[in-house]
Amino acid sequence: MTTLHDESTHSSCNxxxxxxxxxxxxxxxxxxNHDRPLKEVKEIIAVASGKGGVGKSTFAVNLAITLAxxxxxxxxxxxxxxxxxxxTMFGLLDAKPEVEGKNLVPLEKWGVKLMSIxxxxxxxxxxxWRGPMVSNAVKQFINDVDWKELDYLIFDLPPGTGDVQITxxxxxPLTGAIxxxxxxxxxIADVSKAVSMFRKxxxxxxxxxxxxxxxxxxxxxxxxxxxxxxGEIFARTQGLTFLGSIPIDRAVREGGDSGTPCLxxxxxxxxxxxxxxAGMEVVRRISIMKAENGDKQ
Numbered sequence: 506m507t508t509l510h511d512e513s514t515h516s517s518c519n520x521x522x523x524x525x526x527x528x529x530x531x532x533x534x535x536x537x538n539h540d541r542p543l544k545e546v547k548e549i550i551a552v553a554s555g556k557g558g559v560g561k562s563t564f565a566v567n568l569a570i571t572l573a574x575x576x577x578x579x580x581x582x583x584x585x586x587x588x589x590x591x592x593t594m595f596g597l598l599d600a601k602p603e604v605e606g607k608n609l610v611p612l613e614k615w616g617v618k619l620m621s622i623x624x625x626x627x628x629x630x631x632x633x634w635r636g637p638m639v640s641n642a643v644k645q646f647i648n649d650v651d652w653k654e655l656d657y658l659i660f661d662l663p664p665g666t667g668d669v670q671i672t673x674x675x676x677x678p679l680t681g682a683i684x685x686x687x688x689x690x691x692x693i694a695d696v697s698k699a700v701s702m703f704r705k706x707x708x709x710x711x712x713x714x715x716x717x718x719x720x721x722x723x724x725x726x727x728x729x730x731x732x733x734x735x736g737e738i739f740a741r742t743q744g745l746t747f748l749g750s751i752p753i754d755r756a757v758r759e760g761g762d763s764g765t766p767c768l769x770x771x772x773x774x775x776x777x778x779x780x781x782x783a784g785m786e787v788v789r790r791i792s793i794m795k796a797e798n799g800d801k802q
């Protein structure tokens with residue numbers, strides 16, 4: 506994967522981006538086992554949002570660490586090619602992955618295997634690519650990185666419902682998607698589009714996380730800066746599982762900037778506890794889904 510190149514061919518399952526049929530429709534959703542990538546990965550989770558700035562990457566990073574702390578083998582792909590943040594959040598700004606044979610070896614820190622475009626280009630270099638190049642880069646993160654066996658592989662998706670989201674939904678069998686939002690109406694309006702997209706491509710939605718739910722004042726009262734329970738209400742009206750509310754915390758910002766996520770720097774904080782609870786709810790939801798589906802995946 507030393508060179509990223511344009512690619513216009515499609516897989517043998519005929520997952521065409523311009524097709525009006527849902528992804529996987531031509532071969533049966535999540536059953537394309539011939540030449541399926543990531544065969545050694547048990548669960549593949551997309552962390553998504555309809556809107557930028559809601560803390561999606563922060564949640565994805567801390568979710569990965571939460572799962573790793575249970576003893577699970579975890580990987581994290583920074584799929585936001587235009588604005589990669591994983592190198593900063595893991596304190597690996599100058600790190601470069603090694604190449605073994607034809608594959609990249611993911612970096613690893615705190616028990617999480619990592620891959621990001623930020624590891625392959627200089628930090629101040631802009632990625633100026635059209636859709637086909639972006640899609641190709643994502644496919645190479647999937648196919649040309651030596652992930653080995655993983656219990657969970659998490660994709661930190663870019664905001665919106667564009668090329669990256671469609672490519673991932675059409676290329677690999679996602680276990681499900683987690684939707685991250687903030688409480689205010691302007692965020693919920695865009696999040697509803699992300700939910701609609703995943704439903705159209707037949708990707709199960711594991712649930713909704715409401716980030717920046719409130720700020721806890723020194724006297725213990727809560728200031729609902731961005732509104733009150735907007736994410737929870739949205740989840741209920743959409744018939745989705747509400748995974749939890751995560752408060753605003755200075756430690757989250759400091760941890761993201763310093764390269765030591767709040768789950769590690771402030772493990773006993775209310776924010777870290779909320780993230781842990783949301784992570785365990787994700788694990789529970791996956792177990793329920795597999796039981797309901799007879800573990801056919």
